[in-house]
Amino acid sequence: MAHDGDTRRAILDAAQRLVQRHGINGISFQHVADAVGIRKASLHHHFATKDDLVRALLERYAREFLARVDGLFQGPGDAPGKLRRYVGLFEATLRDEGGPVCLCGMLGAELAALRAPSVRAVGDFYRANAERLAALLEQGRRDGSLDFEGSAEQAGWLVVSLLEGAMLTVRAEGGASRFRAIGRQLLDLLGAP
Amino acid sequence: MAHDGDTRRAILDAAQRLVQRHGINGISFQHVADAVGIRKASLHHHFATKDDLVRALLERYAREFLARVDGLFQGPGDAPGKLRRYVGLFEATLRDEGGPVCLCGMLGAELAALRAPSVRAVGDFYRANAERLAALLEQGRRDGSLDFEGSAEQAGWLVVSLLEGAMLTVRAEGGASRFRAIGRQLLDLLGAP
């Protein structure tokens, strides 16, 4: 590799894909090294322990995903349209080869294998999404483009839990088309036109 | 042990608790044997391979959970009340010590580690729940005790995905109280009084 940063990025890319499919307990340094095309010892040079790798994966994933969400929510369009495209962010992941799910959905299931800082990072990711959704839902309800009962804050948490859960369940039954149908049903329940 | 069936049941009980907390990739025969108080080799006498153990766990879990659902849905009460108690079935699991989740929610995340028959068993569990929920939701909408947009079938899938997802996400952020709040929000969105 020409630059050290290139190898580091290649490792994170390969590791993320593998964890999204198999989980952190389902992969090893050997699997990641094989996918990158380097030796196991070289991987340890960039990430000394598995925990270091997990923390780097979580940091990058949350930063990039939330940047996309902010770009979407702060851009033009009404609340229902933004919600549809938000669901599309998850759906795009699911359509990739090998049935990957949201990194934080997978690690949420394997929470017992994570150290406290990573547990917090997973929870922070859920919370950051729920808060952004709550603001969007409240705005949509105020301007009349959405119509639903209950608090926008709890509705935001419901949307996060639903999308994380749907990514996991549809791999066993229904696939991406079922995920799309669940996304449409969610918009129906939130009173989107 | 007096009867062989007692040991078998003790193994299944211990293994289920461990898998619900750590996942199938997060436990070993050694962990299960320690929890039961027998040796690893004795465990292999009852379940020759890990796959045999997983299949037995799935068979028993689905049978017992769906029996509870059927008893609930076929009993007295209106649709909103039955839905509330259905959510309570999941909530009861979550309140136990050590943060266990639905066995099939956990195994849905670790689907890549399962053989085809177990993958089918997980999908069948989701489907069985979604179908029972769809019938209940449709009945509630017809008798006016529920009020929501979209197809009851898709709404059933939404409820399953939401509850499986919420069990996983609230372990990282919010705990059982957040799960209850999400359950209430779901009933709001479905037009329950």
Next chain:
DNA sequence: GTCTATAGCGCGATAGAC
């Protein structure tokens, strides 16, 4: 920064005594 080699341990699974 990448490599070969290896330490030290836990894993699933099996053999065979009692």
Next chain:
DNA sequence: GTCTATCGCGCTATAGAC
């Protein structure tokens, strides 16, 4: 049916040459 002992392998992590 439960046990001790062990096989062969994969794991995380490290040492040290290049």
